[in-house]
Amino acid sequence: MHDEAIQIRQPTGDTETLRAFIRPVSTAFADDYTDEMFQMDRQLWEVDRLIGAVDGETWVGAAGALSMRLTVPGGEVRAAGLTDVGVAPSHRRRGILTRMMRWLLDQATERAEPVAILYASDGAIYPNFGFGMGTLRGTFEIDRHAFRFARPAEPLGRVRLVDVDEGMRLIPALFERLRTERVGEVSRHPDRWRLQLLADDGRMRPGLGMKSNAVLEVDGQLRGYAIYRVKSEWDERGAKNTLTVLELSGLDPAAERALWEWLAGIDLVAKIQAWRTSVPSPLFLQMATPRRLGLTIADGMWIRLIDLQAALEARTYAAGGTVTLEVTDAFCPANEGRWTLDVASDRGMASVSAATTAVEADVALDTTDLATVYLGTFSFADLARAGRLAELRPGGVAAADLLFRTAEAPHSATMV
Structure with missing residues (x-):
């Protein structure tokens, strides 16, 4: 439920505003946020990628993104690295985080960043916005x-x-x-x-x-x-x-x-x-x-496929073949529907296109679960054993795993 009295807006780049902007994050994390920390963070922030929530004249929520590149099988993809996300304890459960996440993902779309990544303080929060476990640590x-x-x-x-x-x-x-x-x-x-x-x-x-x-x-x-x-x-x-x-x-x-x-x-x-x-x-x-x-x-980096087609086309695949996925995505409905991956065996690159309902899907899953197999941390068979997908065609899980399998488990030593 959104509180319409709370405004979502970007901070200006002056010192006083930025100090007030980041305060809800330090409060939410019970962090002794020193002047030294602020001066360092200020040099690392991309001010045009900061967004917050204001109740009257008081900042009650904040979030930001960093422009990054994520290594994927066979290449890399532009990524929005979400960071410094928090809501003041006095303003929880009022839709602030949802509105800030919407703004961040919309901005990533405008910047042609097919994925967003983050490290979660609480793993129960971010699946609500389509994030899945991208790596383990x-x-x-x-x-x-x-x-x-x-x-x-x-x-x-x-x-x-x-x-x-x-x-x-x-x-x-x-x-x-x-x-x-x-x-x-x-x-x-x-x-x-x-x-x-x-x-x-x-x-x-x-x-x-x-x-x-x-x-x-x-x-x-x-x-x-x-x-x-x-x-x-x-x-x-x-x-x-x-x-x-x-x-x-x-x-x-x-x-x-x-x-x-x-x-x-x-x-x-x-x-x-x-x-x-x-x-x-x-x-x-x-x-x-x-x-x-x-x-x-434990869970490591979480991934959100913002532009499903672009994200899937950014990586390579282990074998040639075709698989059709039926995907649900409540937060980014443009990703919903059936998507066919057609992989040329000679290069491992996929052509991804929307499919009609006349095309039989191999598996059905949510975008949060597709994110877990995107880099190779989990397999479609893992998802099936966990009851996280439905196999719609006999052999569909095996066909998907044949394409998505990777030689090594992904790993990130970088806290976003």
Whole structure:
């Protein structure tokens, strides 16, 4: 139910207005939003992509988007990265989020962005707007002395620490090289690297300690990097620091293993934890006692197919063939109906066209569920087992999976 007394509008770019605009988000997340945080966010925002809600003269809701590129099987697609979304507790259940989401998705359509992506604070919210789980993420916590590889490996290269300036010269270029090969990963603006990812911005320091950036070089060539924090903690028995790996990437498995071994050898550390690891994690097969990782799995990046035809045509497919999907989409009804994917076997590209009801559909599903198979995180067979689709033609699920299957599970280490 919409409260018509509340206006949806964009903020101007002056400091006073932007401070008031973002306040409902910090309130909703119970965040101690400091001046340092505001100054950093202001440099990262795209002001023309901010939208909010005003009750009288008070901002009571806010949301924004960032212009991104999402790696999909066989290529990439323009994406709206939704961020800083929140409604003041005093104005919940009044249709504010729905109106802001409508504005953001309409703007993405105008900008020819076929998909929107986000990380959800509450996974129950965003399926209401057609988002589905696009990737999964792993988290683990392990005693450092239990972090042992089952099989030995030859030492590889040299790891050294770099400051922000040197990190900017080395790490973003390597990440971009990896991003184009890693389905599910998204582009990062240089300012985000400089202000947030490599710099110790202070937002996470109280809970996780100081940040460090490390690079692995082999014969003078960059092969990988790790970004991590160490929280200092001592008692009468000595140090029991916690090392949190924020991000670790290498050009190959050997480089990533060398970085993990180096991190596990840091003195005074009692516990190692990591966020947003890939699922499945190679470490689970490499550890001598994988159970000790305490690996947990959760939803990662959520995806919304805004322009279904353009989104499906942006990726490649594993085999030639034809499949027809019957799609429901309450929030973006232009996507509703039957869509036929015709894939040429020689290139893997699909021609996607609306089909009449005279064309028999293979499967029927909602756009939220189509989003979960878009990158390859789940299969149509997974959806069938979960009761999330209907097979309308015998063999329809298998036919769809034959086209949509991917060689690797998608992964994103980027919080939108």
